[in-house]
Amino acid sequence: MSKPRVRVPKKAAVGEVIEIKTLMNHTMESGQRKDEQGSTIPRMIINKFTCTFNGQPVFSCDLEPSISANPYFQFSAKVEESGVFEFEWVDDAGETFATKKKIAVS
Amino acid sequence: MQTTKREFLILATGAAVAAFASLPTAPQATAAVAEEMANFLDGATATEGGISLDMPEIAENGNVVPLTISVDGEPSGDLYAESVGIFADGNPLPQAATFHFTPLSGRMEASTRIRLAKTQNVTVLAKMSDGTVRKAETVVKVTIGGCGG
Numbered sequence: 399m400s401k402p403r404v405r406v407p408k409k410a411a412v413g414e415v416i417e418i419k420t421l422m423n424h425t426m427e428s429g430q431r432k433d434e435q436g437s438t439i440p441r442m443i444i445n446k447f448t449c450t451f452n453g454q455p456v457f458s459c460d461l462e463p464s465i466s467a468n469p470y471f472q473f474s475a476k477v478e479e480s481g482v483f484e485f486e487w488v489d490d491a492g493e494t495f496a497t498k499k500k501i502a503v504s
Numbered sequence: 505m506q507t508t509k510r511e512f513l514i515l516a517t518g519a520a521v522a523a524f525a526s527l528p529t530a531p532q533a534t535a536a537v538a539e540e541m542a543n544f545l546d547g548a549t550a551t552e553g554g555i556s557l558d559m560p561e562i563a564e565n566g567n568v569v570p571l572t573i574s575v576d577g578e579p580s581g582d583l584y585a586e587s588v589g590i591f592a593d594g595n596p597l598p599q600a601a602t603f604h605f606t607p608l609s610g611r612m613e614a615s616t617r618i619r620l621a622k623t624q625n626v627t628v629l630a631k632m633s634d635g636t637v638r639k640a641e642t643v644v645k646v647t648i649g650g651c652g653g
Contacts, residue, residue, distance in 0.1 A: 415610035428619070430596050456608045459616070464592055464600035466568045466617040466650075473603075476610030 404485055406499040410477050414503075418449065418457075420471045422487050422495065428463035444469055446488040452481040477503045537591055537598040541629065544589045544599070550629050550639035555588075557628045557640040566620040566650030573628050575612035575638065579605055585612050585630045585638075594624025619650035 405419040422444060429441025441463060448458040457473045475483070480503045487495045558572040575585045588603040600618045612630075620626075627641040 428597075451608060454608055455604075455606045457606065457614065458604040459614075460602040460604075462599050462601055463597050464595050464619050466619050470615070470617050472572075472615040474609055474611040474613060476608055 402485060402487060402495055402497045404483075404497055404499055406483055406501055408500075409502050409504070412478055412503055413476065415474050415476050416501070417472065417474055418483070420447070420449075420485060422447075422469050424468060424487075424489065426461075426463070426465060426467045426469065430463065442490050444487045444489045446486075447471060448486050449473070449475070450484050451475060451477065452479070456483070477501060479503055537593040537627075540599045541589075541591055541627070544587075544591075544602075544629055544631075545637060548631070548635065548637045550637040552639050555585075555628060555630050555638040555640045557626065557642050559626060559642050559644050561643075562645045562647065563620060564647045566622070566646040566648055568617045569620050569644060569646075569650070570615065570617050571626070572613065572615040573603065573630075573640075575605070575630050577612070579607050579609050579612050581607050582633070584609070584633050586633050588612075588614075588628055588630040590618065591627045591629070592618065592620055592624055593627070594622045595620065620644055620646045621649045622646050 401423055403421045407416050410416050424444050426444065427439055427442040429438065431439045433439055443461060443463055445461050447461065449456045456475045459471065461469060480501060483499045483501065485497050554576045556574045559569060563569040573588055584607055585605045590600040591598045592600050601616060603614050605612045623645045625641055625643055630638040632638065
């Protein structure tokens with residue numbers, strides 16, 4: 399159901415600061431809404447997002463129910479060598495969604 | 505007793521004025537947000553400056569309000585923003601997110617989209633790796649609240 403979308407440049411110069419955009423399909427049910435019967439719809443959100451480059455942490459975020467549906471992030475990374483960016487989203491049920499992007503640095 | 509048209513108009517105008525007067529321009533922080541910020545600060549004192557928070561002045565749709573935070577300086581092994589907490593004081597759960605930068609971040613700038621229940625203050629607190637805390641805040645006017653209901 400949830401398919402992450404990530405944009406990372408394919409190439410960069412050594413030491414360049416690149417821009418990364420990520421978008422994840424998720425309803426981010428806040429746990430604040432009520433259904434027609436008046437009972438609370440249980441919370442179900444993505445609570446953690448992490449980005450690593452060649453295993454080193456680049457950026458991460460702890461998400462709370464105030465984050466909009468389909469969480470979007472834009473952030474930067476400084477690349478000194480070619481490698482792989484790994485992205486991971488974890489939701490309240492413990493389900494993990496992950497994707498990878500390669501970058502050639504020269 | 506029947507209300508005449510004139511009386512009705514006077515009453516209606518009064519009610520409208522009262523409603524306007526009670527509209528918050530810069531709403532006071534609630535106890536919940538003060539407590540969450542105190543937990544986040546963990547005894548440290550926040551100083552204004554060295555960080556900026558970019559949000560629209562008026563958000564038509566409270567479900568999706570763009571937000572960009574930017575901490576001054578280039579992150580290095582010596583100094584970077586370890587955690588940046590975002591607090592929306594008018595939301596049922598004020599703490600919206602915590603960003604974690606690293607020396608590999610290149611720039612300590614990040615964007616996301618948050619929900620805002622109503623017109624309110626949004627505050628960001630950046631805990632730096634040297635123990636200092638930077639702070640910025642802004643008021644966002646919300647036309648349609650974003651918490652469902």
